[in-house]
Amino acid sequence: MFSRLPQAARMGMTTALVISACVVDSVTIAYDGSVMGSVNVMPSYKSYFQITTTTKAVNSTATHLGAILMAFFAGFIVDKRGRRESIFVSAVINIIGAVISGSAQNIAMFIAGRMIIGIGVGLAQTAAGTYVSETTAPKIRAFALGMYYSCWAVGSFLAAxxxxxxxxxxxxxxxxxxxxxxxGFAPLLILVIVPFLPESPRWLIAHDRLDEGLSVIARINAGTIDDPTVQLQYREIIDTLNYEKTEGKSLAFQEIFRNAPNRKRLMLALSLAPLTMLTGSNVITYYYGDMLSQAGITSSHTQMEINLILSAWQFVIAVSGSLLAEKLGRRVLCLCSLGLCTAMFYLVGGLTSLYGSGGSQSGVYGTVAAIFLYLGSYSFGLTPLTNMYPPEVLSYNLRATGMGLFTVLAKACGIFVTMVFPFMFKSLGWKTYMINASWNVAFFVFVYFFWVETKGKTLEEIDVLFDGVKHSDAPDLNAVDADEKAIETMVERV
Incomplete structure (x- = not known):
């Protein structure tokens, strides 16, 4: 299909397809969270299911439970069947769940449909992040992975x-x-896109399909199989996978805990789960109706209008963060975003305390503005980093399994938010924001002292940050322009 196109066009088309796959998956996940935020304020929904505080929490958390059930097995499936096939299967599962929840005749059927959607989400999140990290050129990887959750706002916008x-x-x-x-609409698009996607070159090479893997590397780098940069990446991948096969003979779960570098990889990958799920954004996603009601805005139509504008705002800011991720670096991006989020959530709490009765129109506007600023701060860094950092710090042997565990922890944090925060709002009111903002300070300290920087490196070069040694004698990719003689010598050896 792409063979007759110029090299730059082939790279652009392939990258666009890879990004579109993760974008559609992100839209699917985001749509679920946002649609429940909107449906929860609909009188017809409340009356049909006789919604209480408890059933609201259960309905909202059902997808998280389904995702956790799948995520324990998702790593094995993604490694066994391939990244591309797993994305396809997840889309089919999501469509089935959407049909069941949309045609629900009782609360049990609605919850069952949402749990099935969660199963699809659990598989998709493990497969998509792994796939995009392994199937994009190093210079584009940060933007591609950043777009995964940046387009969360698109799903929220559509749902709203x-x-x-x-x-x-x-x-x-x-x-x-x-x-x-x-x-089920976005998953239908996945079914159309997947046949045109290449499989992950690292998965192909790991399964001894070397020629196919080399062709995909050339395709995503807009080069030929003889280009020095293509051969360099090819050699890095082969050498690193051979090392992992030789040194990491145990099962993936055992391999994760086998040594200190792997434990650090897992700790950093999993840190994104509480960082992104417990900093306050999910409180707004699922319970923005409660928040706005506390701020004095009680009209369901007005609440949905605000949600619509919030989604568009988040998308613009998140894309900006994705574009700057490679320049600023992951640590700086995260610290800036997290610091601003903490300050804004304190402000939301303070304004809600002062003007929550709705008696002051300017106070209500100020509270809504603070919510906008919080979501802008979150979207700038934490949104693109959600699926950017975890697959980067995990080595190939651990990537799919580690992403599965990341999904488990993220959904567990989501369950905490959806089950606990309704009752916190009910009993503590504005103090909920103060408590949430206070534990964000601990997150900031953790990132500052423990995160490693991954910008400007191939996935194989990132291993050096943990193992202290590179598992290939190929020069670093940054050396291509600085030392062409070294590259030419390496190519001759290959």
Whole structure:
């Protein structure tokens, strides 16, 4: 399909397809979270299922439970069947779940549909992040992985827009059924895209399909199989995978805990779960209705309008962060975002305390502005880093399994948010924001002292940060321009 196109066009098309796969997956996940935030404020939904505080929490957390069930096995499936096939299967599962939840006749059926969606999400999150990190050129990898969760805002925007439009159908049940059915739309696009995607070159090489792996490396780097940069990456991957096969003979779960470098890899990869799920963004995603009500905005139509604008705002800021990730570096991006988030959440709490009664119009506007600033701060760094940093710090042997464990922890944190925060809001009110902002300070300290910087390196070169030695005698990619003689010598040896 791409063989007759110029090299730059082949690279652009391939990169666009790879990014589109992760974008559609991100839209699917984000749509789920945002649609529940919108549906939770619909009178027809509340009356149909007789929603209470408890059932609201259970309905919202059902996808997290399904994702956790799948994530324990997702790493094995992704390593065994391949990254591309796993993405395809996850889309089929999501479509089935959307049909069941949209046609639900009772609360049990609605929860079952959402749990099935969660199973698809658990597989997709493990497969997609692994796939994109391994199937993009090193110079594009940060942007591609950053776009994964940057396009979360697109899913939120679609969910908010569809839900807002369907809210006009009240008191008909279609007000909440149509948004639920639309959860299957983005996965349908995956089914169309996957046949045109290349498989991960690292997965191909690990399964002794060397020629196919080399061809994919050339394709994603807009080069030929004889280009020095292509041969350098090819040699790095072969040497590193041979080392892992020789030194890491145990099962993946055992390999993770086998030595100190692997434990550090896992710790850093898993750190993104609480960093992204417990810093406050999910409180807004799932319970923005409660937050705005506390701030004095009680109209469900006004709440959905605000949610629509918030989604567009988040998308613009998150894309900006993705574009700057390679220049600023992962640590700086995270620290800037986390520091601003902490300050903004304190501000949200303080303004809600002062003006939560809705008596001051300027106070209400100030509270909404603080929420906007918080989400902008979060979207700038934490959103693109969500699926950028974990697959980068994990070596090939650990990547799929580690991403599965990351999904488990992320969804467990999501369950904590959806099950605990409704009751915290009910009993503590504005103090909830103060508590949340305070534990963000601990996250900031952890990132400052423990995170390693991965910008400007191939996945194999990042191993040096943990193992202290490179497992290939190929020069670093940065040496291509600085020392062409070394590259030519390496190519002759290959």
């Amino acid at each position: 827009g569809i839900s807002y439009g369907c809210s006009q159908l009240h008191p008909s049940d279609w007000a909440w059924r149509i948004p639920s059915f639309f959860q």
